[in-house]
Amino acid sequence: MITSLLIANRGEIACRIIRTARKMGVRTIAVYSDADARALHVREADEAVHIGPSEAAQSYLVGEKIIAAAKETGAEAIHPGYGFLSENADFAQAVIDAGLIWVGPKPDSIRAMGLKDAAKTLMEEAGVPVTPGYLGDDQSEERLAKEAEAIGYPVLIKAVAGGGGKGMRKVDDAADFADALASCRREATASFGNDIVLLEKWITNPRHIEVQVFGDSHGNVVHLFDRDCSLQRRHQKVIEEAPAPGMDEATREAVCAAAVRAAKAVDYEGAGTIEFIADGSDGLRADRIWFMEMNTRLQVEHPVTEEITGQDLVEWQLRVASGEELPKRQDELSINGWAMEARLYAEDPVTGFLPSTGELKVLDLPIDARIETGVKQRDEVSPHYDPMIAKIVVHADNRATAVHELALACGDVRCWPVKTNAWFLRRLCEHESFVEFNVTTGFIGEHLDELTAAPKLGDISLQLAADYFMLTNVHGSRGDSDFELANGLRGFRLNGPEAFDIRLLVDGEPKTISVTEPVDTLLDESWDRPPQYSWGDGTLSAFEDGAAYTVLLERFDGAAAGAASDGAILSPMPGKIIAVSVAAGDTVAKGDKLVTLEAMKMEHSLVAPFDGTVTELNAEEGGQVSEGTVLVQIEAAEG
Numbered sequence: 001m002i003t004s005l006l007i008a009n010r011g012e013i014a015c016r017i018i019r020t021a022r023k024m025g026v027r028t029i030a031v032y033s034d035a036d037a038r039a040l041h042v043r044e045a046d047e048a049v050h051i052g053p054s055e056a057a058q059s060y061l062v063g064e065k066i067i068a069a070a071k072e073t074g075a076e077a078i079h080p081g082y083g084f085l086s087e088n089a090d091f092a093q094a095v096i097d098a099g100l101i102w103v104g105p106k107p108d109s110i111r112a113m114g115l116k117d118a119a120k121t122l123m124e125e126a127g128v129p130v131t132p133g134y135l136g137d138d139q140s141e142e143r144l145a146k147e148a149e150a151i152g153y154p155v156l157i158k159a160v161a162g163g164g165g166k167g168m169r170k171v172d173d174a175a176d177f178a179d180a181l182a183s184c185r186r187e188a189t190a191s192f193g194n195d196i197v198l199l200e201k202w203i204t205n206p207r208h209i210e211v212q213v214f215g216d217s218h219g220n221v222v223h224l225f226d227r228d229c230s231l232q233r234r235h236q237k238v239i240e241e242a243p244a245p246g247m248d249e250a251t252r253e254a255v256c257a258a259a260v261r262a263a264k265a266v267d268y269e270g271a272g273t274i275e276f277i278a279d280g281s282d283g284l285r286a287d288r289i290w291f292m293e294m295n296t297r298l299q300v301e302h303p304v305t306e307e308i309t310g311q312d313l314v315e316w317q318l319r320v321a322s323g324e325e326l327p328k329r330q331d332e333l334s335i336n337g338w339a340m341e342a343r344l345y346a347e348d349p350v351t352g353f354l355p356s357t358g359e360l361k362v363l364d365l366p367i368d369a370r371i372e373t374g375v376k377q378r379d380e381v382s383p384h385y386d387p388m389i390a391k392i393v394v395h396a397d398n399r400a401t402a403v404h405e406l407a408l409a410c411g412d413v414r415c416w417p418v419k420t421n422a423w424f425l426r427r428l429c430e431h432e433s434f435v436e437f438n439v440t441t442g443f444i445g446e447h448l449d450e451l452t453a454a455p456k457l458g459d460i461s462l463q464l465a466a467d468y469f470m471l472t473n474v475h476g477s478r479g480d481s482d483f484e485l486a487n488g489l490r491g492f493r494l495n496g497p498e499a500f501d502i503r504l505l506v507d508g509e510p511k512t513i514s515v516t517e518p519v520d521t522l523l524d525e526s527w528d529r530p531p532q533y534s535w536g537d538g539t540l541s542a543f544e545d546g547a548a549y550t551v552l553l554e555r556f557d558g559a560a561a562g563a564a565s566d567g568a569i570l571s572p573m574p575g576k577i578i579a580v581s582v583a584a585g586d587t588v589a590k591g592d593k594l595v596t597l598e599a600m601k602m603e604h605s606l607v608a609p610f611d612g613t614v615t616e617l618n619a620e621e622g623g624q625v626s627e628g629t630v631l632v633q634i635e636a637a638e639g
Contacts, residue, residue: 001024001026001318001319001324002026002076002077002101002103002321002322002383003027003075003076003320004024004027004028004029004073004074004075004076004077005017005021005026005027005028005029005075005077005078005079005103005318006025006028006029006030006031006066006069006070006075006077006078006079006359007028007029007030007031007041007045007078007081007248008031008060008066008078008079008080008081008084008085009041009060009080009081009082009083009084009086010032010036010041010060010374010385010392011039011041011374011375011386011388012372012373012374012388012390013082013083013298013300013374013387014030014041014045014081014082014374015040015041015044015372015373015374016314016571017079017081017314018041018044018045018374019538020312020314020315020318021314021318023315024315024318027046027047028044028045028046028047028070029046029047029048029049029070029073029075030044030045030047030048030049030349031048031049031050031051031059031060031065031066031069032048032049032051032059033050033051033052033053033054033055033056033059033060033384034050034052034054034057034059035054035380035382035384035385036054036088036236036382037050037191038379038380039374039375039379040110040373040374040375040376040379046281047073048271049072049073051065051066052065052273053199053617054382054384055384056084056384056385060084060085060110061085061277061480063085063091063094063095064089064094065095066078066085067095067098069147069549070095070098070100071072071098074455075100075317076100076295077100077101077102077321078095078100078101078102078103078386079103079104079106079218079317080092080103080297080386081298082297082298082299082300082537083094083386084442085297085563086104086296086297087110087114087295087296087297088110089107089108089110089111089114090107092105092106092107092110093107096593097214101321101322101427102321103270103297103318103321104270104271104296104297104299104317104321105215105266105268105269105270105272106267106269108266108267109266109267109268109269109296110296110335110437112266112268113293113294113296114296115160115161115196116158116159116161116162116198116293117135117160117196117198117639118133118160118200119293119294120291121135122131122265122266122513123262123265123291125265126261126262126264126265127258127261128258128261128262128291129258129287129289129291130160130266130290130291131200131201131203131277131290131291131292132151132200132201132290132321133151133155133198133199133200133201134147134148134150134151134198134199135198135297137425139196139197141178144157144175144177144181144197145174145178145181147227148171148174148177148199149198151199151200151201152201152552153171153172153173153174153202154170154171154172154202154508155170155171155199155200155201155202156168156169156170156171156199156200156201156202157169157170157180157181157184157197157198157199157292157330158172158184158197158198158199158200159185159188159191159192159196159197160186160194160196161188161192161193161194161196162188162191162192162199163364165185165234165235165236166188166192166199166237167184167187167188167191167192168184169181169183170202171186172406174287175453181197183196183214183390185197188266188450189313189357191578191614192282202316203277203278203279204533205255205278205279205280205281205440206230206278206279206280206352206440206441206442207228207230207277207278207279207280207284207374207439207440207441208226208228208229208230208232208237208275208276208277208278208292208441209226209228209229209230209244209247209255209275209276209277209278209289209298209633210226210229210273210274210275210276210299211223211225211226211227211255211256211258211259211274211276212224212225212226212227212271212273212274212302212313212630213259213262213263213268213271213272213273213274214270214271214313214316214320214326215263215264215267215268215270215272215320215326216269216324216325216326217269217320217323218318218325218570220252220262220325220326220329221254221263221264221268222260222328222329222330222333223259223330224311224313224333225242225252225256225305225308225309225333225335226242226243226244226247226252226255226256226302227240227242227244227301227305227328228240228241228242228243228244228245229301229444230439230440230441230579231428231434231439231443231444232441232444233353233445234445235443237300237343237443238299238342238343238425239336239341239343239406239425239428239429240301240340240341241304241306241321241339241340241341241399241402242304242305242307242335242338242339243308243320243338244284244404245333245437246280246283246284246437247284251284251285251286251289254289255276255286255289255402256284256293258276259274259275259276259403262274262291262294264295266294267366267579268296269320269504270317270320270321271297271298271299271302271313271316271317272294272295272296272297272451273294273295273299274291274294275291275292275293275294275295276289276291276292277289277290277292278290279284279401280440291461292313298313298314298317300343300391300429301341302371303341303370303372303391303393304338304339304340304341304393305339306334306339307333307337307370307393307395308336308337308338308339308395309333309334309336310336310562311328311333315327318517326567336399336588337395337396337397337398337402338395338397338399338401338402339393339394339395339396339402340393340394340402340406341391341392341393341411342361342391342406342410342425342428342429343388343391343425344365344388344389344390344391344392344410344413344421344422344425345387345388345389345420345421346381346387346388346389346415346419346420347387347419347420347421348419348421349421349424349452350421350452350453350454353421355381355383355387356387356418356420357380357381357382357383357387357418358380358381358417358418359378359379359380359417359418360375360376360377360378360379360380360381360389360418360539361377361378361416361417362377362391362414362415362416362417362534362548363375363376363378363379363414363415364377364412364413364414364415365390365392365412365413366392366409366410366413367407367412368394368405368408368409368412369392369393369394369405369406369409370392370393370394370435371390371392371393372390372391372393373389373390374388374390375389375390375468381418383579384598386580387619389418389420392406392409392425393412393414394406394409399437400435403429403434403435404429406425406429407426407429407430410423410425410426410429410546411423411426411546413543413546413548414532414543414548416532416534416541416543416548416550417541417548417550419548420544420546420548422547423455423545423546423547424451424452424546425546426545426546427446427451428451429617431447431451433447435535453473455544455545455547456545457506457542457547457549457551458544461544462506462511462512462513463515464533465504465513465533465540465542465551466502466504466513466515466633467515468533468540469502469504469540469553476512490634501513501514501515502514502553503517503553504551504552504553505551505552505553506509506542506549506550506551507527507549507550508550519639532544539551539552540552542552552604567609567610567612567633567635568630568632568633568638569594569595569608569609569630569632569633569634570628570629570630570631571574571606571625571626571628571629571631573598574625574626575597575604575624575625576597576598576621576622576623576625577595577597577598577599577619577620577621577622577624577625578596578603578617578621578622579589579596579621580594580596580617580620581593581594581595581596582595582614582617582632583614583617584595584614584615584616584617585613585614586613586614587612587613587614587637588608588611588612588613588614588634589608589611590607590608590610591607591608591609592607592608592609593605594606594607594608594614594619594631594632595619595631595632597625606631606632607632608634610634610636611637612634612635612636613634613635613637614632614633614634615632615633615634615635616630616632616633617630618630618631618632619631627632
């Protein structure tokens with residue numbers, strides 16, 4: 001058995017591998033770039049080696065540095081994870097040539113499946129059904145256009161070296177073929193250094209079905225059943241599940257058997273995935289499911305297979321790489337229940353899923369789910385790498401329960417100020433078409449506007465936020481920095497029957513709330529997930545259904561933030577004094593401007609809460625003040 005392992009990766013997959021290696025008593029070595037010097041995978045490994053600048057091209061993608069780190073630390077083996085160098089046959093061979101163990105398939109197997117045209121030809125020879133198309137050597141525009149006509153529009157142009165949705169173009173009409181081909185070739189050249197393409201029949205109602213396969217060096221190959229990864233955005237998977245909905249046992253047996261034949265055709269060792277495209281127009285049928293490609297590595301979505309089979313696939317990888325036989329025979333594997341995985345990204349769905357980077361000042365992930373992550377609260381989301389924060393995985397007895405639990409888990413995510421897609425994932429889980437699984441790979445694109453419409457903080461959450469600011473302004477106290485407001489203020493009542501108007505800024509949008517009732521009358525007893533709040537940096541962060549909102553107090557009861565009932569005007573947050581409108585001894589009327597504070601890139605005017613005299617002034621233009629500092633003291637006028 002391998003006793004020491006270098007992980008040539010970062011983030012959640014590196015942490016995932018470390019966890020299993022530790023369980024098996026295997027020493028782990030992490031590698032890291034400048035940007036990852038304090039990363040979680042570095043902190044969790046037994047040892048760590050710096051391999052270069054933040055850019056992946058100068059660190060994680062430099063095979064020579066990784067092999068040198070392995071030799072320096074006495075590692076016996078290298079695990080590539082996924083992405084980076086995981087499907088680089090030359091790197092795999094270099095690892096082997098260096099006398100190290102490669103935790104992955106043989107280089108020849110990677111090469112055989114690396115080019116889509118050659119892989120399809122190989123699959124046809126092995127009796128694996130492939131999508132109708134053209135895989136020929138003649139790459140002239142004239143020949144490709146002729147073949148497209150023969151296949152019948154719409155067709156799909158695919159770069160043979162492509163992946164991740166790059167180098168792919170759907171063409172609906174012959175008139176558009178030449179432009180689409182040129183665009184596809186340019187992208188393929190830029191991304192993969194290879195402009196060769198193949199043509200496929202476009203499937204009208206496509207579903208993405210894949211089968212987990214595993215082989216060892218003794219000639220054994222098994223499958224660990226199927227997954228459905230149809231919920232995608234721009235060919236990137238968003239939610240995956242196992243097993244595939246609507247697949248009967250006869251179809252499952254046929255598809256999984258085809259996957260095993262595919263793996264045996266390339267003498268496969270280790271973990272791999274055979275990806276199929278299915279025409280779901282008439283349900284899942286074996287004669288309407290075709291080979292698409294093989295991923296010669298561990299997949300991002302492998303946890304759903306682990307959950308339904310009870311197997312640790314990373315442990316299988318390490319055992320197979322050590323020369324052992326597969327831990328289980330085919331007849332010892334079975335499906336138990338249903339599993340789903342959602343990919344939580346640091347991105348903003350409202351702005352076209354632009355990445356969001358920075359410090360995770362608040363990060364609470366759901367406790368009722370399996371979490372695979374490479375970050376913790378106060379870590380940084382770097383602009384240099386994939387913005388995945390975590391994978392949220394649930395397992396239940398049936399699909400309906402799994403969908404419900406995943407929706408709740410996504411809604412429980414609390415992350416600020418980095419934006420996430422948690423609320424978008426929850427919407428997906430709650431969409432009627434997904435609940436009933438009436439979806440194709442184009443589902444998200446077809447429903448994008450409704451799925452990405454900006455979420456709004458609910459009325460009860462707004463009321464609770466207003467109550468919180470009321471509490472802090474009337475009584476001059478503030479709760480814990482991280483708390484459940486709904487529970488913390490249960491039973492709080494204001495003195496007197498009058499209403500107080502609170503003017504809030506919710507993500508910059510003004511909201512005026514009238515506070516008249518105690519908090520406990522606002523909550524339905526059946527509501528088992530009350531809104532969550534966190535206070536920090538002079539800001540109240542509100543969390544609801546996976547979305548995060550920045551809440552600032554602009555005005556309180558006709559006066560500005562900071563006006564207190566005892567006449568002490570407090571700074572509501574850290575900031576800079578940009579104007580002082582009074583002097584000690586001045587007489588002021590209720591509503592007169594006293595001090596202007598600049599904080600969170602906004603100006604906040606603090607005004608007199610009642611008629612009176614300025615008895616103390618602690619504000620100076622240009623000065624920096626902390627939250628809670630008494631800036632002005634006013635003595636109420638007699639009478």
